[in-house]
Amino acid sequence: MIKNIKVQLFFLFACFIFMNSCNKDEGNYDYVEINEVVFEGLLEDYTVSRFDNLVISTDEVKYTKDTDGTGNYEYSWEAVSDNFLDDNIYVISTEKDMNQQMLLKPGVYTLFYLVKDLNTDVEFQYQTKLNVVNSIYQGWMVLNDVDGEPRLDMISLLDGEYKEVYNVLAGSSLTLTGKPGFVECYPYQPSFYGVYVSTSGNGTTKLEPDTFDWGKTNNISYEFVSSQPEDLEVTTLYPRGNYFSVVMANSGFYVYNRVNNVYYSTPQNVRADGISFEVSPHISTSESFGVFKMVFYDNTNKKFVYHNNYTSNCFDVTSTAPVFTPGKDLKYMVWNSYGGMFGTTFAILKDPSDGKNYIGMFESNSFTQSHYSEIKATNFDQAEHIAIDPTYAYIMYNIGSKVYEYDVFTGTTVEMLDKGGLEITKLEYRKFFKSANAELAKQLIVCTYDASGTKGSNGIMELYNVPAIQGQLELNTSFSGFGKIVSVAYRER
């Protein structure tokens, strides 16, 4: 009985549904055509280097009714990541035409161009692909002073060519403040290549190597085992090798040597008995031979000392060669690859008793002196920046806008450059870890600054080839558009 009722009910319902389903919808609408957007002249994909401007013209985009395009529209360019980097919607521009610096991280995005007709409130959208290409892979990092503010630029190697990329921290969570200190690069850990930047406002910190993103645990204070202020500012960072470096801070130096389980902890400018001394900021660290000693100068007792890379104090140099005679003031010291596989430590010393300057060259493991002579270079006491050529052992120095080259073996000084009204802000040779960059290590870096130029683009960095027998310097490459260059370093790959 119940079954019969169910079946009957089912048929009844089915009949109702069938009766209704085929009714024609008469409708009572007026179909009025609205103004539509016709997306023409736009590509199916766009490629832009990060930090470059993405430029897309919408001149050929047409409107079906509003033929001269003078209507009331709202525009938006929005991107979402295709690589699942995140699920943010990035609004890049709200202008009709796209012309905006690309700050998105490298990756593939879907780019939407949204046009809303405010008369009808109807929105039209165009969808395209956007490839953001990494523009900060390898190259020179340049820290400048722009009207008293720090700015980090890069000379980026892209497709075999170097190209200036300005303000690479635009879009990063790190905003540089205060007085610019330095930029430095070296492999901090196997999984973290360190691109360090230091200012009086931020302290010393490193950037995420591929994106230049930043978090406060990137601060160098987190690399210390001893407790330090969170925004510790070190005055210098000397890369020694892979996962091996020396920093100067709080008028002392600290050593990080991962292979020997040595982390920055206590100031190392102490003798074994715990008595500390004032250490010179000039140090010599051979970067090719990590087992070699590191050479420091004890300003308190006016003598060379060394650090054996792991014991937490310094040792006296026992060699009695003339360069090691105590009592002089150290003006400059550097290690470079001159003189074969072990390289050479160069020390420029001034004897306070007679005011004479001396150059000493020695090998920094056995402390064997290879050269020692009085420097007779023209007006050497007035030298502002000093650099030592790793190929010919020339002393390069500048007085005002003039660059001189002094041959320590012949005692000859030759004027090499005259920059006229420009100020020389840097004269330096850089050390490189990768043999592919060996040629760059031989080039003299000269940075100049035009005080009368436009702020932020009045700094130039030039690289010069240094010929033999004191031939005139040859300009190799020149980069411009910087502020007053304070520090340069090379981000290697």
Next chain:
Amino acid sequence: MLICATVLSVIACKEDKIELFSGTDVLYFKWSVDGFNNDLSNRIDSVYVSFASKTPDVMDSIYNIPVKILGNLTDFDREFKVQVLPTSTAVEGVDFVMPNNVFVPAQSVTAMLPITLLRTQAIQNEVVSIKVGLVPNEHFRTDYYGTAERNEKHELLKYNEIEVVVSDILNKPFWWDRIIKFYLGDYSRKKLTLFATVNNIPIPNWETAPPSIGTFFGQKNVFKAYLLEQKNNGTPVLEDDGTEMKLGPYA
């Protein structure tokens, strides 16, 4: 059928009033019912508190024990009473301090019993036990008993009593003689504590795991530099027996 359904649906929704709970509310220690940190697998009526990992500047610590009610919310604060049980080995005023007035706040089902634990010299050698029981008053009954057992023991958990065992015993950690001694020398409580103090870290736990070597070397250097500095200043650090504090052969 349709009529049947209609009639059924009309009578189905008749309101059925349920009588609310009445009677005096019950107060109990929350951890024995809800578990420590609301972890039901960890229902406890005693806790162990150690000062050993704290640097010497820590002289006391406030330990909050939650209580909870079974019953109604009220719109006024309700005082509850606790007493120190005679089985305690700790002495009130010497080893710990308890507030005179504790209450369950209005509109709340829980409250805290704050016990201030004092770091005495005595607990460096022997633990003390604070046993506290809830006492009934005009607001609360405390005769709540359950069938739950202590972890892995066939003893019933107490809902109205709690024991706090306090210690400051810092024994030579397991890894001291295996690694640490070569750098820091012979063990003393003073040395381990000073090591932590000068490094501005909690007292390291080298009982269950050896130190991370790089960090330890750095901290050893900080400690070594401190000892040398004190010595050079003419105030060498002494052990409790008056001898100079010495590091190990590889320091």
